[in-house]
Amino acid sequence: MQISVLFSGGKDSSLSAIMLEPFFEVELVTCSFSLLPIEEVASETAEVLGFPHRMIKPEISVLEKAYEMIMQDGFPRNAINFIHKNVIEKLASDSDVTFIADGIRRDDRVPMLDIPEVRSIEDRFSVHYVCPLRGFGRAAVNELVKDHLIIEEGLSENVLKADYETELREIIGQNHGQGKIEEIFPRHVQSHVIGRRKSRTA
């Protein structure tokens, strides 16, 4: 069975792919609106992990709508969820896709589909949407990350990640300058995967 894992180059999506690997043929899929070299970053990390990788490129209107939402809300949650849902629906409508995996953890809040949204997507597109880390807390994920990944951490403005936030920050910066980015996005530590360890037990 093939599974398409939504991939940001971060530790959660990387670990999700690793945990699914013994049971599925994994491909990694990254969203970009081509504002920044997201594709390059994501495909390099995918290669380090040893998985095939492809891009998904929604219409630019999706990013524009998300940008409008974020400017109206003053916080990124709804905009990120909007892009996320759009990406999943685009992926689900691909007739070759039957399993979609999302790297959210137990304690995550964004991006997050609720159960009725998940069931609606599964029913409309005849796909399975699975979250292999959904039943793992942050500390448990960290233990598994230590076993399987080599990561680099840095503040969100210094690490180019292949996530939705990166291009949202860019479009806000282009229109309103750096100050507005810092107003909307809380500073946080981002992880970027730079290598894979052999599992102790595998």
Added chain:
Amino acid sequence: MQISVLFSGGKDSSLSAIMLEPFFEVELVTCSFSLLPIEEVASETAEVLGFPHRMIKPEISVLEKAYEMIMQDGFPRNAINFIHKNVIEKLASDSDVTFIADGIRRDDRVPMLDIPEVRSIEDRFSVHYVCPLRGFGRAAVNELVKDHLIIEEGLSENVLKADYETELREIIGQNHGQGKIEEIFPRHVQSHVIGRRKSRTA
């Protein structure tokens, strides 16, 4: 890293163990109050799956309290959750245990700890409580079961399972007869694992 997987001999706990196997040293743990030959059923299935197995035997007072709850409520939910929480706390208090796994799926309702209960157990006992199927719907679990397990299905009164319900049914039957069991427990199809398939991708 060692992980103790709560094991009923059913497909969800068996599949959970299989999905954790590439990443942990798995042991299966089954609860019984020694009213019925639960140990025999569970250890046979564990052997078929190829995992080490042990029993956990809470005080009989836990079953008696659960029995009181069920007779008062008229339905099994709270009683089953009560036993479940008790078993997890007993397991978590074992100083050799650091990871506990529970086979609940996305769509399950019982037994189910809520997030504050989970965090409380993790904090008080310094353990990780993980649910590898928590992010998988029923249909996705069934696809994985087809790949990895051979199962036998039957009505709940005909299949001796190593779950909490089995001994609760027994204690109710001993005190009130078969009619009372049928009044409290809805008839449902139980699965019992009888074999393991080699994975297609492994």
